[in-house]
Amino acid sequence: MKEQNDRKDVARLSRREFLKAAGGGLIVLFSWQGLPAQEGRPRAAAELPDNFNAFLSIQADGRVRLFTGKIEMGQGIVTSLAQMLAEEIEVELEAIDMVMGDTDLCPFDNGTFGSLSTRFFGVPMRQAAAEARGVLLEMAAKRLGVPAEQLMVKSGTVMDKTDTGHRITYADLVRGRRIENRLFPKPPVKSAAALSIIGKSPLRKDGIEKVTGRALYAGDIRLPGMLYAKILRPPAHGARLKHVDVSPVRSVPEARVVREGDFVAVLHAQPDAAEKALSMIKAQWEVPRDHRNPATIYDHLLKKAPEGDIVSQGGDMGAGEMETNTIHEGTYYDHYMAHAPVEPHTATVRIAGGRVTIWPSSQRPFGAKEEVAQALSLSADKVHVVSPFVGGGFGGKSPNRQVVEAARLAKLTGKPVHVQWSRAEEFFYDTFRPAAIVKIRSGTDGRGKVVFWDYDAYFCGPRGAEQFYTIPYHREVSHGPYNGIPGAHPFGTGPWRAPGANINAFARESHLDTMAAKAGVDPLQFRLKHLDDPRLMRVLKAAAEKFGWKGLPSPSGRGQGIACAVDAGARVATIAEVEVDKESGKVRVKRLVHAQDMGLVINPEGARMQMEGGLTMGLGYALTEEVRFDGGRILDINFDTYEIPRFSWLPRIDTILIDNPDVGAQGGGEPPIICVGASIGNAIFDGTGARLFDLPMSPERVKKALAKP
Numbered sequence: 001m002k003e004q005n006d007r008k009d010v011a012r013l014s015r016r017e018f019l020k021a022a023g024g025g026l027i028v029l030f031s032w033q034g035l036p037a038q039e040g041r042p043r044a045a046a047e048l049p050d051n052f053n054a055f056l057s058i059q060a061d062g063r064v065r066l067f068t069g070k071i072e073m074g075q076g077i078v079t080s081l082a083q084m085l086a087e088e089i090e091v092e093l094e095a096i097d098m099v100m101g102d103t104d105l106c107p108f109d110n111g112t113f114g115s116l117s118t119r120f121f122g123v124p125m126r127q128a129a130a131e132a133r134g135v136l137l138e139m140a141a142k143r144l145g146v147p148a149e150q151l152m153v154k155s156g157t158v159m160d161k162t163d164t165g166h167r168i169t170y171a172d173l174v175r176g177r178r179i180e181n182r183l184f185p186k187p188p189v190k191s192a193a194a195l196s197i198i199g200k201s202p203l204r205k206d207g208i209e210k211v212t213g214r215a216l217y218a219g220d221i222r223l224p225g226m227l228y229a230k231i232l233r234p235p236a237h238g239a240r241l242k243h244v245d246v247s248p249v250r251s252v253p254e255a256r257v258v259r260e261g262d263f264v265a266v267l268h269a270q271p272d273a274a275e276k277a278l279s280m281i282k283a284q285w286e287v288p289r290d291h292r293n294p295a296t297i298y299d300h301l302l303k304k305a306p307e308g309d310i311v312s313q314g315g316d317m318g319a320g321e322m323e324t325n326t327i328h329e330g331t332y333y334d335h336y337m338a339h340a341p342v343e344p345h346t347a348t349v350r351i352a353g354g355r356v357t358i359w360p361s362s363q364r365p366f367g368a369k370e371e372v373a374q375a376l377s378l379s380a381d382k383v384h385v386v387s388p389f390v391g392g393g394f395g396g397k398s399p400n401r402q403v404v405e406a407a408r409l410a411k412l413t414g415k416p417v418h419v420q421w422s423r424a425e426e427f428f429y430d431t432f433r434p435a436a437i438v439k440i441r442s443g444t445d446g447r448g449k450v451v452f453w454d455y456d457a458y459f460c461g462p463r464g465a466e467q468f469y470t471i472p473y474h475r476e477v478s479h480g481p482y483n484g485i486p487g488a489h490p491f492g493t494g495p496w497r498a499p500g501a502n503i504n505a506f507a508r509e510s511h512l513d514t515m516a517a518k519a520g521v522d523p524l525q526f527r528l529k530h531l532d533d534p535r536l537m538r539v540l541k542a543a544a545e546k547f548g549w550k551g552l553p554s555p556s557g558r559g560q561g562i563a564c565a566v567d568a569g570a571r572v573a574t575i576a577e578v579e580v581d582k583e584s585g586k587v588r589v590k591r592l593v594h595a596q597d598m599g600l601v602i603n604p605e606g607a608r609m610q611m612e613g614g615l616t617m618g619l620g621y622a623l624t625e626e627v628r629f630d631g632g633r634i635l636d637i638n639f640d641t642y643e644i645p646r647f648s649w650l651p652r653i654d655t656i657l658i659d660n661p662d663v664g665a666q667g668g669g670e671p672p673i674i675c676v677g678a679s680i681g682n683a684i685f686d687g688t689g690a691r692l693f694d695l696p697m698s699p700e701r702v703k704k705a706l707a708k709p
Helices: 002-010 015-022 077-089 117-144 170-174 207-212 247-251 271-279 297-304 317-322 365-375 401-413 423-429 501-519 523-529 534-547 604-623 676-688 699-707
Strands: 025-030 056-058 064-068 096-100 151-154 157-160 163-169 178-183 227-231 240-245 256-260 263-268 282-286 309-314 326-334 346-352 355-360 383-385 417-420 436-444 450-458 473-479 560-567 570-580 587-597 652-657
Touching: 056 077, 056 117, 064 077, 064 117, 077 096, 077 117, 117 151, 117 157, 117 163, 117 170, 157 170, 163 170, 227 271, 227 401, 256 401, 263 271, 263 401, 297 436, 317 450, 317 473, 326 501, 346 401, 355 365, 355 401, 365 383, 365 401, 401 417, 436 501, 450 501, 501 523, 501 560, 501 676, 523 534, 523 560, 534 560, 534 570, 534 587, 534 652, 560 676, 570 676, 587 604, 587 676, 604 652, 604 676, 676 699
Parallel strands: 025 178, 064 096, 227 417, 355 383, 450 473, 587 652
Antiparallel strands: 025 056, 056 064, 151 157, 157 163, 227 263, 240 282, 256 263, 309 473, 326 436, 346 355, 346 417, 436 450, 560 570, 570 587
16 A cells, blocks of 8 residues: 555645646646546546646636646657647647646656557547637637637637627636636547648747757756766676775865765766766676576577467467468567667756755656655655656666666755766666567468468567457467566666567568468568458558559569558558678668558658658667677677667658548557568568578678578
């Protein structure tokens, strides 16, 4: 019970405190009764009886404030969520002020990840806006003395349809008053045909700040008396500090050394002085023996893997195998990969007046609040997180280690403390995309139809493993989550953009292509033959038409590959064209065509940016990105050896957005990346006849595959 009570306290904010901070005007509260439970949605007032939450407020000047626990890390929700609100409440987009990731003002949110923001926050937020519009219309009807149904709203002004000069603004309706209204689902929102702001591509609300350098990130926070911290790090995961000599630091004027157990840090008013002082510390470490390395990790993981959970299944597997003429077997591997964001993990913490204020680079501000409260033995209402812009996360900024480090040091020193990891620290403490294995055993009948599919995924989780092809006898099992189990990985693992979906797509689509090749059937037609999902069939056909796909069985020598997937409610298809240098093994991607049905498209240009960004990032996991390690030692600590995509790699990219408003808005940030590896792998096979089974498909692995008879 104590843990539950502590978690309730995380989001608690009294009505008086909120109203004092939010100001007057119309406040729309919410309840989640009747809405489906989903990971990533804000925590409900109904679940926290003592809690007070609000989606939005209309200020006395007519401006509208949107409160969301989500954060902006380049994905563009600072604009798209504002579009959704402006659409429903009928104000200009410029009148929307975004309050994001402020734990004193915003509804509790599990974090910004999983392409959940638009799908699960956007829906009730639109309902809240529609409710607010309804309340304002009722208020205007009384003030204007006409029935509400005789009124219309335009740009924050309510007017009589029969006499548009008879009008009143939102500002006039709420000025000098405090009005509260509770949202009960589900008020009607606008139909797709009535939308005028959703579906457009306005300039990003954060655009000017970012291109002029005025945008603030966690690394830009400067406070009076602030100290920069540099922390003593172990040489390997699992290492224990045996002895430390900090006496040489005394030669650095005004440097402060703080030690709490194995936690040793040097602080200074200048970051370079703190770094110099840290380099002077003499430490001895006990490093445990660990025989896990890239050559042994997969056998180790298979031994550690749990029995597994059924993701999806259909038909009797024994009966299915009896109907099989040809058995196809394949094992596919994914190596450890880093998130490698441009902005490293950073946090600034100030403790004053019994309150802790945090400016973090974090995808989980409420998680940071909770972790700091626990670390400092404080009640959560004493911790306030203010989220600046985040410079990329991709799942890696879900943990808040750097935030807790800064908070501990602020408490120990009594000063504001700034912690910013170096690139080496970023690579060392990153929660990597896990090494994973997928084993597939499948079968076709005498007509080349897939009738049997036995699929086991190890340590990548269930996302992307669920069967969407029409295979009568199938079983998909997930053995172990992407964040691992004790003793599985030599270091931390965690979510990496569309966690698990990339390797699951690579394995499934590579295996399906192999089956199509053995059946002598064009890969596109082979997929269409095994699909009954009209959305997925539509994106496949759209991508093929744009690409100019010629239906030939693989390998054709052309170097063209196709892959498709279902993810985050979206349907995606990617076609790659590659050129393989058979002497060096290097793969050059010449063209990528990507079609995507993400339901209702809120901001087409923003969606295309996400598509292009995901496709570009996918080139890295497909071709080069791999963390080398020896036990708990990380051997790649910078971009000189860990190679991410470069501008010189970029192929021609064509994106196709299929607007499908009847489905509602679905995920858009992660789905584009998941088929990149599979489409490139299939293109390599089509061009050379060599099948790759490992991600990344490095030059060494390509050369090895080419050498096989």
